[in-house]
Amino acid sequence: MIAMDTTFLASSPALAALGEITTAHYVVLSSLIFAVGLFGVVTRKNAVVILMSLELMLNGANLAFVAFSRQHANLQGQVFVFFVIAVAAAEAAVALAIIIALNRVKGGVSLDDATELKG
């Protein structure tokens, strides 16, 4: 689909390793994006940023879906990504509404203030 002359990569052995992209590359990348999102969720207080981190995690998973979809020559992975995006949109709408409500009740969006959900 998008093509580019990459033969120059093969000219150098060091670059050759860069040139051979396997599904595993994508999976590792997806886990890295996931981990970054997770890092945000764990370390941040701001509910809006945490929500963005969640979106990042979802994207990490999406990447793995598409990669495996290609690997297995099966479009269902991409269909699943479509549904993930739909669910993410729904989730964002509801979560942002919750954040607005939280801001109204607690006077801020720090999740450290919302600790009612405890055992």
Next chain:
Amino acid sequence: MANLELYGYVILFAPLVATVLITCLTLKHKALSGWVAIAGMLAALTANALMAAEVFSAEPGFTRVYEIEWLSAGSVVIPFGVQVDALSTLMGLVVTGVGSCIFIFSVGYMKGEEGYSRYFACLSLFAFSMLGIVMSTNLIQTFIFWELVGVSSYSLIGYYLEKDSAVDAGKKAFLTNRIGDFGMTWGIILLFYTIVDTLGWDRASFSFEDLRLLYEDTGAVGAIMAEHAGTLALATLLIFTGAVAKSAQVPLHVWLPDAMEGPTPVSALMHAATMVAAGVFLVCRLFFMFAPYPEALAVVAWMGGITAFLAAALAFVQHDIKKVLAYSTLSQLGYMVLALGMGSPPAAMFHLTTHACFKALLFLGSGSVIMGCHHEQDMRKMGGLRKKMPVTFWTFVIGTIALAGIFPASGFWSKDAILGSASINHTVPGATFLYGVGVLVAFMTAAYMGRCVLLTFFGKYRGHAHPKESPATMTGPLVLLAVASLFAGALSLPKGISAEGGWLERALVGVQAAPSWFAGVHEEQFHLSVAIGGTVAALLGLFVAYMFYGSRKWSIDGFVSKVGPLHHLLEKKYYFDEFYLWIVREVQQRVAVLSNFIEVHILRWIVDTIAAIHRWFGGQIRLLLDGHLHRYITLALLGVVVILTAVLVGN
């Protein structure tokens, strides 16, 4: 013939459609609700009449089964459908015919009631349930509608929600019927299990026609069936307990008199004409299961005979006009069951049909009387209504003549058929004695009905209201039913009167399963001696009633004082209610206390201990969950890492 299936489903579902329409749309419009219900019933009646025209003109034993697969589990299929044969058509005609009259009567009787629409919705639901039993093709479908009949009966007995006695009566009816249903459930299970156990899953079925084939098999299957006669007879009798409860036979009869708390048309429709006849109908439908076992039939016969006598005796001491009719119903149902036990389902169905006509007539007549007397049911406060309510009086008298079995009203012919079957039976132990009981009950029936008529319509008016004749929506059905009560006997004139013998008997030939020992038992001959005996007993009964209550030449009080203890026993209804109360208070209460002890001190201790252990662990773990979401997610991630590591190391 293709239309038969359509007719069957129309009969079944027209009342249901009426119920749904009333509940969903017309609850607020009372008059409309009534007419919707009547329209549903008339649609069913029309379809049933069309069906009758085809079925009764076909050859005897004509049977068509239309089914769809409703539930299937493995090789067992539970169908749902309609069975079209002479039995279901006749029973359907009784239900829809009498039902239509009663629906129309209700328009007048229930005028101005608070729950008018609810009443008609329940009535239509009942009609649907009852027709479900009638049209059913298999035991499971029958059982479902059997329960539905119980539910709709419950809701109608307890129609006057604000009256405690009505609500209690509804509960009593429901619970008593549950006892029978419990037996019936086990009967069906035992029957099914036995067939699976002996003949394998291939022959296992709930369908009447499949079962009939098994029972009537003369080859290898028949031999296997004969080997397990004991178990199968037990299963049959267990199913019969369902019929005992629904048809209010002793000892499960206690609910029926109380059920008179419902509105009078309900008593007429359900607790006289149709619902209580369901038990008799079921035995007819399953008669092939009873026929091979003379012992089972003997139990049935004795149960019917005992009920007929005990109930008839109770009718003498009632002052409530509806209670008299209720015990009379019990007694007549006993008659029908007696006929079944004597091996004559056609006689039972014949009496069921005629009884439905004249008992519905009598109940509606009593309803008209009760309306006229401003909801007074006590006969001691009636009297002299003959002049004030002439239509009601004459139709009531016709009903009485029919019930007493005086020639030529319908009751004469059907009672004669039953007594005839008893007189020639030679398989039931004590058949001659039961025949004697039958004649005695005929005498008693005439006597208590004579008492009822004399107290209500003759003498001087003893109440305080101003009775006047009921409106046309009420007298119209009365006249219709009176005509039917007079001439329904023509359905089955016995041999010796008409050339071909009973039409009904020929139509119902398919009901009879006839093993070899059975030959000749169900021959419906006209026996002059039986007819004369029955008629003399009835006339004697009327005479006795006249001497006590008409001319007052014999003193009631003197008679009562002579038979004091017996009178007391009757007043207490043989202490059945007290006995059941004792069981509940003493036996059941003790068991309940014991169960409670086991539950509180043993079972609950075990459960509490287990819960305490978990609570302790939970108490430790909950410290981790302090409400900070990021900690939760970190812990979840740790879990994922641990699991992944474990999987990786495991590989």
Next chain:
Amino acid sequence: MDPWTFWLGGALALGGGLLTVTRRNAVASVMWLIVAFVGMSTLFLGMDAGFIGVIQVLVYAGAIMVLFLFVIMLLNLTPSGLLRIDRPRWTTLGLASAAAFVALILAIVTGGELWTAGGGDEEAILQATGRDTLIEGGVLDVADQLFNAHVLPFEVASVLLLVAVVGAVALTKRKL
């Protein structure tokens, strides 16, 4: 697979993501997240998943992130804390877990044939799946899947979105 789409898209996605989670200002986070999504889109396009790549930009970067911006402005958020990372105590554990997770994934994929036996090689994939051509996630192809095989989930998703809208309105309205 084109290596440059992987490296470019990966760098954008990962870098954008890292900057998203470390910005003090939420508006800056949103901007960097959009960069990350563009990177994701590049990755999808590189894998011939054209439809997903397009809606990634249209729906995610376009619609959802605008919603975020609106909310941030509505709430008038001040930049949070002096520290970009708000919770040093739990950060260690979170970081360690995340790193362990990535390490595990790395261990799993490098141990399997995804890594070596032509995991991205067109010939190998075609051979393994017995197809003539690689799949392409164009609009037509995905639509065919969505509206034939997965039409029920599709309708359910639409109901879910409707419920989410109603729920969001119910949550934010002061008085219903």
